[in-house]
Amino acid sequence: MIYESSMAxxxxxTYDIIIIGAGxxxxxxxxxxxxxxxxxxxxxxxEDVCYGTSKANSAIVHAGYDAVPxxxxxxxxxxxSRMMGRLAEELDIPFRRNGSLVVCRDKEEFPELQKLxxxxxxxxxxxxxxxxxxxxxxxxxxxxxxxxxxxxxxTAGIVCPFELNIALAENACENGVEFRFNEEVKDIxxxxxxxxxxxxxxxxxTKYVINAAGVYADVIHNMVSRRKLxxxxxxGDYCLLDRAAGSHVGRTIFALPGKLGKGILVTPTIHGNLxxxxxxxxxxxxxxxxxxxEGLDQVLEKAGLNVKDIPVRQxxxxxxxxxxxxxxxxxxxxxxxxxEGFMDCAGIESPGIASCPAIGEMAAQIVRDKMGLREKSxxxxxxxGILKPDALTREERNALIREIPAYGNIVCRCEMIxxxxxxxxxxxxxxxxxxxxxxRRTRAGMGRCQGGFCSPRVMEILARECGMNLQDVTKSGxxxxxxxGMNKDML
Amino acid sequence: MEKYDIVVIGGGPAGLAAAISAKxxxxxxxxxxxxxxxxxxxxxxxxxxxxxxxxxxxELTGPEYAHRFIRQVMELGIEYRLDTMVMDxxxxxxxxAMNRKDGLFDIQAxxxxxxxxxxxxxxxxxxxxxxxxxxxxxxxxAQKLVNVEGCMPGREVVILGSGDIGLIMARRMTLEGxxxxxxxxxxxYSGGLKRNIVQCLEDYGIPLKLSHTVIDIRGRExxxxxxxxxxxxxxxxxxxxxxxYSCDTLLLSVGLIPENELSGKMGVEMNPVTSGPRVNExxxxxxxxxFACGNVLHVHDLVDFVSEEAGAAxxxxxxxxxxxxxxxxxxxxxxxxxxxxKASTRDNWxxxxKAGTRDNWxxxxxxxxxxxxxxxxxxxxxxxxxxNRRxxxKAGTSENATGRADHQRGREIRLQPAExxxxxxxxxxxxxxxxxxLSVRFRVGNVYKNCYVSxxxxxxxxxxxxxxxxxxxxxxxxxxxREQLLQYPDLETISIxxxx
Numbered sequence: 005m006i007y008e009s010s011m012a013x014x015x016x017x018t019y020d021i022i023i024i025g026a027g028x029x030x031x032x033x034x035x036x037x038x039x040x041x042x043x044x045x046x047x048x049x050x051e052d053v054c055y056g057t058s059k060a061n062s063a064i065v066h067a068g069y070d071a072v073p074x075x076x077x078x079x080x081x082x083x084x085s086r087m088m089g090r091l092a093e094e095l096d097i098p099f100r101r102n103g104s105l106v107v108c109r110d111k112e113e114f115p116e117l118q119k120l121x122x123x124x125x126x127x128x129x130x131x132x133x134x135x136x137x138x139x140x141x142x143x144x145x146x147x148x149x150x151x152x153x154x155x156x157x158x159t160a161g162i163v164c165p166f167e168l169n170i171a172l173a174e175n176a177c178e179n180g181v182e183f184r185f186n187e188e189v190k191d192i193x194x195x196x197x198x199x200x201x202x203x204x205x206x207x208x209x210t211k212y213v214i215n216a217a218g219v220y221a222d223v224i225h226n227m228v229s230r231r232k233l234x235x236x237x238x239x240g241d242y243c244l245l246d247r248a249a250g251s252h253v254g255r256t257i258f259a260l261p262g263k264l265g266k267g268i269l270v271t272p273t274i275h276g277n278l279x280x281x282x283x284x285x286x287x288x289x290x291x292x293x294x295x296x297x298e299g300l301d302q303v304l305e306k307a308g309l310n311v312k313d314i315p316v317r318q319x320x321x322x323x324x325x326x327x328x329x330x331x332x333x334x335x336x337x338x339x340x341x342x343x344e345g346f347m348d349c350a351g352i353e354s355p356g357i358a359s360c361p362a363i364g365e366m367a368a369q370i371v372r373d374k375m376g377l378r379e380k381s382x383x384x385x386x387x388x389g390i391l392k393p394d395a396l397t398r399e400e401r402n403a404l405i406r407e408i409p410a411y412g413n414i415v416c417r418c419e420m421i422x423x424x425x426x427x428x429x430x431x432x433x434x435x436x437x438x439x440x441x442x443x444r445r446t447r448a449g450m451g452r453c454q455g456g457f458c459s460p461r462v463m464e465i466l467a468r469e470c471g472m473n474l475q476d477v478t479k480s481g482x483x484x485x486x487x488x489g490m491n492k493d494m495l
Numbered sequence: 496m497e498k499y500d501i502v503v504i505g506g507g508p509a510g511l512a513a514a515i516s517a518k519x520x521x522x523x524x525x526x527x528x529x530x531x532x533x534x535x536x537x538x539x540x541x542x543x544x545x546x547x548x549x550x551x552x553x554e555l556t557g558p559e560y561a562h563r564f565i566r567q568v569m570e571l572g573i574e575y576r577l578d579t580m581v582m583d584x585x586x587x588x589x590x591x592a593m594n595r596k597d598g599l600f601d602i603q604a605x606x607x608x609x610x611x612x613x614x615x616x617x618x619x620x621x622x623x624x625x626x627x628x629x630x631x632x633x634x635x636x637a638q639k640l641v642n643v644e645g646c647m648p649g650r651e652v653v654i655l656g657s658g659d660i661g662l663i664m665a666r667r668m669t670l671e672g673x674x675x676x677x678x679x680x681x682x683x684y685s686g687g688l689k690r691n692i693v694q695c696l697e698d699y700g701i702p703l704k705l706s707h708t709v710i711d712i713r714g715r716e717x718x719x720x721x722x723x724x725x726x727x728x729x730x731x732x733x734x735x736x737x738x739x740y741s742c743d744t745l746l747l748s749v750g751l752i753p754e755n756e757l758s759g760k761m762g763v764e765m766n767p768v769t770s771g772p773r774v775n776e777x778x779x780x781x782x783x784x785x786f787a788c789g790n791v792l793h794v795h796d797l798v799d800f801v802s803e804e805a806g807a808a809x810x811x812x813x814x815x816x817x818x819x820x821x822x823x824x825x826x827x828x829x830x831x832x833x834x835x836x837k838a839s840t841r842d843n844w845x846x847x848x849k850a851g852t853r854d855n856w857x858x859x860x861x862x863x864x865x866x867x868x869x870x871x872x873x874x875x876x877x878x879x880x881x882x883n884r885r886x887x888x889k890a891g892t893s894e895n896a897t898g899r900a901d902h903q904r905g906r907e908i909r910l911q912p913a914e915x916x917x918x919x920x921x922x923x924x925x926x927x928x929x930x931x932x933l934s935v936r937f938r939v940g941n942v943y944k945n946c947y948v949s950x951x952x953x954x955x956x957x958x959x960x961x962x963x964x965x966x967x968x969x970x971x972x973x974x975x976x977r978e979q980l981l982q983y984p985d986l987e988t989i990s991i992x993x994x995x
Binding site for chain 2: 243244291293294295296297299300319320321322323398401402405406409410412413414417418420452453454455456457459460474475478479480481482483484485486487488489490491492493494495
């Protein structure tokens with residue numbers, strides 16, 4: 005169910021559960037809860053799912069050796085990584101265990117690498133191994149010649165962070181979860197057995213609140229609890245390279261972790277690009293996703309420490325994401341003591357992507373037990389992704405084009421995305437409403453020309469499919485219109 | 496499966512001229528595959544005038560210029576398919592394409608002419624820091640929105656890069672009611688044609704800020720402003736020179752990149768400087784029967800010279816096909832041969848105005864020495880990846896190809912860019928296959944004043960031509976004649992240099 009922003013609220017409506025935030029955690033929880041009989045709604049302040057931290061990260065399914073044994077991060081990472089394979093199959097999204105290497109360049113730091121290994125073993129990570137220089141270079145010839153040793157984790161993987169988030173949300177939606185977009189929660193008030201959420205659009209009542217608000221999770225939490233949380237956004241700058249550079253390394257190459265995070269990695273993406281980053285810069289602005297010169301320079305410089313000859317001239321775009329770092333340093337999942345019926349899912353920074361299946365599972369179990377939820381008989385665990393014509397045989401593809409000619413029309417030349425895929429992205433549940441929405445669902449505009457050729461075409465298709473004017477087409481909702489009027493109307 | 500003698504990939508100015516020339520050279524079976532909705536390519540959005548001065552001695556708009564060629568395509572009955580994307584080309588010249596009507600289909604060609612044009616460099620390639628709001632467009636995308644869709648991308652505009660499209664768009668946006676506040680150029684010189692700086696900026700009082708770049712982009716949803724700063728000799732921002740411009744639109748005109756994904760996939764060898772195929776005097780790539788012309792080969796300034804170059808590619812492809820036919824008759828399935836025989840019918844593929852009148856802006860050979868290959872400009876704006884989409888270049892390969900009886904087979908002379916010269920097209924010459932005149936096109940790596948453009952045959956300087964100024968923004972040319980080359984039977988390398 006999709007709530008249209010123009011619709012008036014039903015005044016007496018009380019939800020069983022409201023999830024604040026449609027990022028990967030909120031979507032994973034929504035999907036996990038959608039198997040139960042309950043009236044569930046996700047409220048998102050942006051126009052689409054996967055809009056904050058979930059859309060700008062390393063997209064790594066970490067093996068699970070980083071977190072301190074016994075922490076929630078450690079437990080959920082390892083569990084989430086184990087669940088990811090099946091989840092990817094159910095949701096029809098790409099996922100590959102490409103393995104990862106943590107590179108140690110200095111003999112003196114070797115004890116740190118060993119510590120990481122031991123942590124991994126304690127956390128239950130399987131198949132971990134420490135490799136010597138030769139073995140490392142044999143596995144990844146572009147790792148720096150200075151490598152002394154490396155920690156190899158074959159179970160580490162890569163996903164598409166957009167598709168993961170979108171697929172979780174779509175599946176939840178198909179199982180009856182309602183989504184409200186462009187609606188920001190401004191205040192939460194306890195009212196009898198319920199909570200009242202005051203939003204930019206009115207008031208909504210619910211029996212249970214789940215806080216999955218990313219970098220705003222402390223703000224939401226602090227509306228209901230006296231035990232305050234404090235989140236510091238940690239910005240990470242990235243550079244994305246052309247697919248031509250995508251096979252520069254096969255595995256994800258990490259540096260030894262530092263104080264603020266896992267350092268700058270070099271990894272292939274699931275779609276065959278090369279991704280380098282992130283930096284770690286603590287910032288004040290929770291919307292501060294701007295890259296900086298220093299940040300980008302640091303990415304290029306530090307990536308080169310562990311991997312040689314990175315073809316930095318093939319950078320096609322750069323971006324920054326914000327990690328929601330909570331002061332305690334661990335994930336926070338559960339009810340605060342002084343706010344019954346309210347659950348946090350806060351401090352979800354790395355390894356959030358890897359953990360999301362387990363976060364959803366854990367949160368859903370807590371709510372199920374609290375509320376005594378019962379399973380539905382008609383829960384559908386699978387979701388069909390956007391049809392990718394290039395995965396078809398030639399005969400199948402031609403049959404498809406005969407039936408739906410739009411699949412014969414290439415719109416995005418760089419990624420070879422057809423009009424058929426774009427229409428699918430718009431029409432499906434929780435469909436795309438903006439250029440970025442289409443980009444994240446289909447990759448149209450994500451290639452080397454970055455939408456130079458296709459954006460006017462995509463705008464046309466969007467306007468036609470959504471019945472809007474060209475002038476109302478946005479890059480990513482809000483005031484992000486692409487055009488600002490017609491020729492000469494200012495003269 | 497369908498079969499054509501020549502399949503032309505792309506129906507822009509290069510593809511049109513190549514197809515026309517091939518047809519006029521006696522090949523009837525020619526097919527143009529165009530991915531857009533109409534023929535003409537990027538010319539369709541170039542509604543300003545200035546096209547055709549060399550070809551037609553007239554000032555035409557882009558669509559008018561395209562129309563001259565489209566009309567010939569129609570008159571000659573050359574086949575073309577629109578909305579058709581070429582997905583793959585094999586080394587054996589099996590072309591796989593797709594459209595709404597036919598789905599995926601194969602065409603076997605005897606010769607293929609690559610004429611896919613180029614694309615614009617995007618913001619990402621420059622790694623400009625800041626936010627990523629709406630309101631940032633490559634100049635060509637904005638040109639399409641304004642000139643084809645009639646939409647204004649914004650009201651308050653800053654332009655980064657002084658490539659020609661950027662300059663043209665500064666004027667267009669002004670005429671359509673926007674305020675263009677400045678054009679910033681990273682290099683100490685413009686990447687565009689002098690005439691465009693005068694007619695598009697100076698005439699409208701738009702400041703051109705050389706040695707400046709965008710160092711920050713503000714605005715989360717829609718662009719709210721950019722910060723410009725002066726850069727030092729190495730392109731790095733100079734602290735203290737930052738200046739904030741409040742604007743809703745940033746246009747990027749920071750270079751063009753030949754679209755060679757198909758070529759690369761089929762195994763065509765690329766020149767890293769031009770990002771285009773390496774070709775010989777016939778504009779033929781390392782794969783026999785696969786030719787390249789126009790902006791896919793190297794980015795041009797003027798479309799007239801794209802047409803001229805493409806005309807040569809069309810003739811050469813026709814000659815290849817004729818030889819191919821001969822060879823198949825005699826049963827020798829050779830691939831890239833082409834010697835003696837060449838299309839004897841060279842001629843007026845450009846109606847009326849014959850190209851024979853090549854004039855003097857193209858030196859003939861000349862030379863002496865300096866070095867200073869400074870400005871290798873690789874990452875900077877402008878240069879090899881030249882902005883172009885609208886005007887043209889001094890290109891043009893050869894004029895007459897009659898009497899091809901010489902028997903110098905096989906031997907190839909290497910062309911080498913030397914001091915100050917970044918690349919040459921072509922890179923190899925087989926004298927036995929060349930026309931009477933061959934124009935060698937190149938770009939310099941920096942602005943040079945009061946210099947000579949010199950040509951060396953091995954170590955001997957055979958010619959030099961005095962130039963008041965040469966600049967990366969304007970393509971240069973040297974003409975070689977067959978007669979001259981025949982006098983040097985042992986010649987191995989021809990180098991072109993900029994000398995003091």
